[in-house]
Amino acid sequence: MAKNKVADSLTGLVGTFFHLDSLLQAIEQLRQAGYRDLQSFSPVPHHNIDATLEKPPSPVRYFTLAGCLLGAATGLTLTIATSLHYPLITGGKPIVSIPPFLVIVFELTILFGGLLTLGGMLFNSRLPKVNIGPAYNPRFSEDQFGLWVRCEQKDHETVTTLLKSAGAEEIIPAGQGREL
């Protein structure tokens, strides 16, 4: 399965764990051994995994902020510009009557914020993903954990021992898409 259409991509090993703590131990050992390009698989999110992998906080928040600002701006422009473009008096109110317009502004703020948040998530986590790399095992979504280690052919020996020692139930060589 290493010779599949992602053969040209990075090679590595993926270890399967039944227990969360085994996974965490494996991550630590590999990182000490200098293998920093790791990728964990888990059925549920767990703060310890991120902690041990020492990943930076997600940048999605900036997408959200940008979305909200964009939405507010759109709201203001839309309401004011259209009213000025075709000025009609209703109920003796001024053509640009801000209080009612603020409702529109608010709703668009939320709408755009929400859309860009989702966009941010998909973009950052490289979704949607057409085909799933060979390293993934369906049970990773059910009740098992996985850890993929990027390593040259020559290092397979060491990595395998490290994973074993951490309690990996099964170790298979697997490429993984470059985008990871």
Place this chain on the structure above:
Amino acid sequence: MEIKRRDFLKILGVSGVTAAVSGCSSETSRTLIPYLIPENEVVPGQATWYATVCRECPAGCGILAKTMEGRAVKVEGNPDHPVNQGRLCARGQASLQGLYNPDRIRQPLRRGADGNLQPVSWDEAERILAGRISELKGQGDRLAFITPVMAGSLDRLIDLWLKSVGGGKRLRYEPLSYESLREANRIAFGVQEIPVYNLQNANFILSFGADFLETWLSPVEYARHFALRRAYRAGSMGRSVYVGPRISLTGANSDEWIPVQPGNESFLALGMVNAILAEGLAEGLPAPELKGLQDIVAPHTPEAVAKQVGISADKIRVLARAFVKKHPSVALADAKSSNATDICVAVNLLNYVAGNVGATVRFGAEAAMAQVSSYGSFQKHLREIEQGAISILFVAGVNPLFNLPEGKRLRERLGKIPFVVSFSSFPDETTESAQLVLPENTFFESWGDYEPWTGIRGLQQPVMEPLYDTRALGDILLLLSTRLQNNEKLPWKNFYFYLRDQWKELYRRIKPDVDFETFWTESVRRGGNFQSVATKSVQLNPEVFKKSFQPPVFAGAGDGFALIPYPTLAFYDGRMANRPWLQELPDPVSQIVWENWLEIHPSDAEKLGIKKNDLLQIQSPAGEIKLPARISKNVRPGIVAIPVGQGHSAFGRYAQGRGASPMSLLSAEPEADSGALIWYGTRVAVRQTGLKHMLASTSGNDRSHDRGIVQTISLAALQSGIEKKEHPHLLRMYAEHHHDKHRWGMVIDLNACVGCSACVVACSAENNIPIMGKEEVAYGREMSWIRIQRYDEGTDERPDHHFIPMLCQNCDNAPCEPVCPVYATYHNPEGLNAQVYNRCVGTRYCSNNCPYKVRRFNWHTAQWPEPLNLQLNPNVTVREMGVMEKCTFCVQRIRGAELAAKEENRDLRDGEIVPACSQTCPTRAIVFGDLHDPESEVAKLAKNPRGYHVLEHLNTQPAITYLKKIKAGPVEG
């Protein structure tokens, strides 16, 4: 009335041609008008106005008919006509629905073997008729001809024609006739006439049952007079008191209502005379007259009368004093009881002693109504019919089978006549029983003239080609005489030439300093020739001193209710019942539409356990009918009132099978003295049927629940002087927005508005407002843009009706505008609250947010059965289902006037733009104009201290200012 003048000028140049062209109309049957080479006066999109005469009732108002593309689309009063001076009543406004009535008879009909009426050609019809007439072999008196009062050339032509076939009986029949008044004038003054009443000079109008705002003699004229004198001028206003068994619209507009049993009016009048003479208030009476009068009224002391009539002697004295002191005053009588003539005589005496005769009551110019043949003579002829003395009966323009009492017996009598010919344009009851139907043109399609008062000769010209294969009555007779080889007696080619000859004679009589053609053209243009007639002075006729005054007598069980059948503002005697506009026009006092009812006092209703809308059986010796109950304090206890006009068994889809006609309950016996029909001479038994019948009323609630919608001010307060004050705490959140040139506004004087509802019909005609029918209206879905709201502000025992025309207020801060998501309604730069029908998506939010509830929603797509659609105003969109609509001060007229002003590059003149409601208002209660122009009438009126805005506290800043109604309170003297 500038705009009308201009229209005249437009016509002036061509009216000669008009005359010629339309003159031929009676010969040609061409109804299409070529646009490639338009006739001179037919310019596509351009309105042409023709002056003619309204023949819907004997008042004979002058009208201008607005025609576009060769069809009449709107009628308005003729400003040059002395009777109505440019205004029209609801019936006049609805006259077009006679012309365009979908149930009109469209060609001659004859009764076939199967007993049904079948179409025949005019030629065939004439042949049959000529045959029948020649069978008479000179026994012309076997032929009877019934027409209404025609007071004009046609009237004379008919007499000539009858002579030409060897005489024959001529009857001028009017259901609302005034025989007793005429007779009383003979008895009192020796002149058997109906005088002119100058109400506009009367400081005190005392009406004994004369409903001069609805049907009495000349309602539009008298409404104008009434409002003129009621207007507050120099610290005073005319006063009015209504004496009668029920509150009519006239009663509702009077300061006081004095409820009396029908027939007792004479004693009240005599009591007043007695008081006046006793207190020596009668001035300048020659001694013998004074003596004679004292003898007559001696038994009728206020105390005696008080006992008979049931009002205090002091009250009688107060009225008497007021009546004299407020000279000139006037007492009017419309007596309908068995002692009707007595009442009219008594009222004559009252007028005489108060010195009103010659002042407000003027003999000289008499009313056409005086020509009516009395009901008594009608009865006489009916007896002849029974003896088989009549073999041919002509009926034109009247519907005796509906109007006369004992309809059933009458039908049998007519059945005895071998050959009945009807000239009616409508399938009415009488026509239903005719052997031959020769439909005559409506007055819009024919030439004619009508003289309602001596000297006032309205000239009636056709305003369009006949819609169907119908002919003018005059033409039919002339063609008939041609067949009968009577030409030497009647040498005229058609009625048009006869009419001209008649006017030639007039021309010779009055000798104007112009040649006849000019005289004729001018008369056609102005809608007639109007001469004032000298007043002739009258003395008391000695005969009157022998007069003895009888109490009223009633047919029927003594414990029954005295029946009061009354003609209505909308239907007159019932001849208007086939006009959908009038059927859907709420009766001003009861607010009920599409049907009639029985009005009974709450105390009586309680006794009989009658609830609202209970279906009652009303029984008299003559017959019985069923009607739903309306419990109301508008009638005094012991009587029941029923509106006349509904209950047609024929007469088309709009009239047929609605309510019942009380005429069938009356006894046929005429009044002894004058031979008048006794309307108020029957007692009826009222019984529950156990069924209910829902009446459709447009009034959601009769009380105004202290919302201050109709506001009043006491005469005293006004005299002591008041300041106009705006609502104390009205803040504008934003600066008043900009109106570039005009700001259109309106002032409605509630003191002038009498609730006659002419504006409502005028609006429907102008703005293509659809008819919804009883069920929809009952559910609250009527479409009228303007409505006369009636609020009863009265006490428990005495109602006090206030009327307020409610239409879109075109608010500056219109609550309807900002809620519309699509800008379908917005504020235009001239201050109008515009409604864009094509943009409306129908969220109905605007209507929910309108505090005045003057927006109307199209629940369904409206229908205009052919040919009613021909009346639609081409300048106003016909709205589709799902769209909101409303009044915009007749924006089409505003734009029209602005365009005209632009063409003549000048500014708009004040009063140049007149919305339909304001145009027709007989009392000039509605004034429209530019609030920005300080000189405009409307701007000046808006500053009137009586001014207020409805629901002012909502700060909607309406463009309509109402002027408070003045409450004068009871007369003092």
Place this chain on the structure above:
Amino acid sequence: MAQLTYHQVDSDILRAMQAPGWRYYTLLSIDLIVVAWGIFAWRYTVQHGLGVWGLTHPVMWAMDITNFVFWVGIAHSGTLISAILYLFRVRWRASIYRTAEAVTVFALFTAGLFPIIHLGRPWVFHWLLPYSQFGGLWVNFRSPLVWDVFAVMTYMIISVLFFFTGLVPDMAVVRNRTSGWRQKIYAFMAQGWQGTDRQWRHYKAAYVFLAALATPLVISVHSVVSWDFAQSVVAGWHSTIFAPYFVAGAIHSGLAMVITLLIPLRRIYRLDAYITQQHLENLAKLIILTGLIVGYAYAVETYIAWYSNNVPEWQRFTYQVTGEYAIPFWIMILFNSLVPLLFFVKRIRTSTPWLFAIAILINIGMWMERFVIIVTGLAHEYDPYSWGVFIPTWVDISITLGAFAWFFLWFLLFIKFLPVISIVEVKEELPPPTRSQNGEE
């Protein structure tokens, strides 16, 4: 839930998605018939005009807008449970929020129909949307109806996003359990989810922010809906208390609806282990709160109507209490503010039959509340001459029933095609398998 394993969770929750039995199909077909009838009634309206409804002058809104407000209200509890409780880290929400959120989405699908249905000319409903029409004329942004368009649209989009984002990891589970075309669909919805640390990190971040956005949104939406009334001059509508009053009412009705749906769901698919008595009891407690707020709003309205000394206000109030619509009014008082107080009694709020019955009553009560507010306000306005009464016709009623059926149709499909409980969040609540306590079966 301690004894549950990850594996157990998957199989339990996915059980609900197994091929349905005859009961399900009968229910579905009955539901479809009612939907069809509702659609017919609307088609009839479009053909003959709104005259076929009971609407009249002056009552130009009635059951149409009542349904709109009611269904928007129903939506609110879903967002409350899924977003607000999430932000507050309320752990018990985990196993009920999926259903609650589904209720939100489907309620909005239903509510969204009425702005179109209620139009006099529904074929031009697109004129309500913000785009340049007729030479640059847009919509009137001053109109509360346009605010509605924006608020409800936004709410619908955000709720749908939130719903499907929450589904992604679960879709991966389902994807791995299915095969063939089903797998293709779920694979698509899973968007190629693998549960890598990177995916989880961004996913969690996005989820928090969506929740953070949804929270003010849900407050705004029913405030805007309430302004349809509060912005008008109509006595009984024009009231500053409306926004909070409507939001509370919305959540009140929404919670009731969630309970109404959870109880049978839990029973039929034997999910007692996940949706425990505790969950229902907590919902009941929330209902006490919202019920008290609603009751307070009623009291304030009454008091202000009297205290304002405003003639139309007071007359409208007395009419509301004694007039043609007195029965709906008293139903609303009883079912919304008094009956929920029974939940103070533990025996009642812990007994499923009681819960179910009371939840139904609250649903009825809340529908009546909207009806009473709308109709009595319009029926007796400023001009007594124009007072009128609304009487529903068969068309009004059919469309209303059709709307309910439409909502349940979506819910029935949801049960069979999506996990009714969030697999991942339930797993999160479980202790992760470790060597120490040997979580392996």
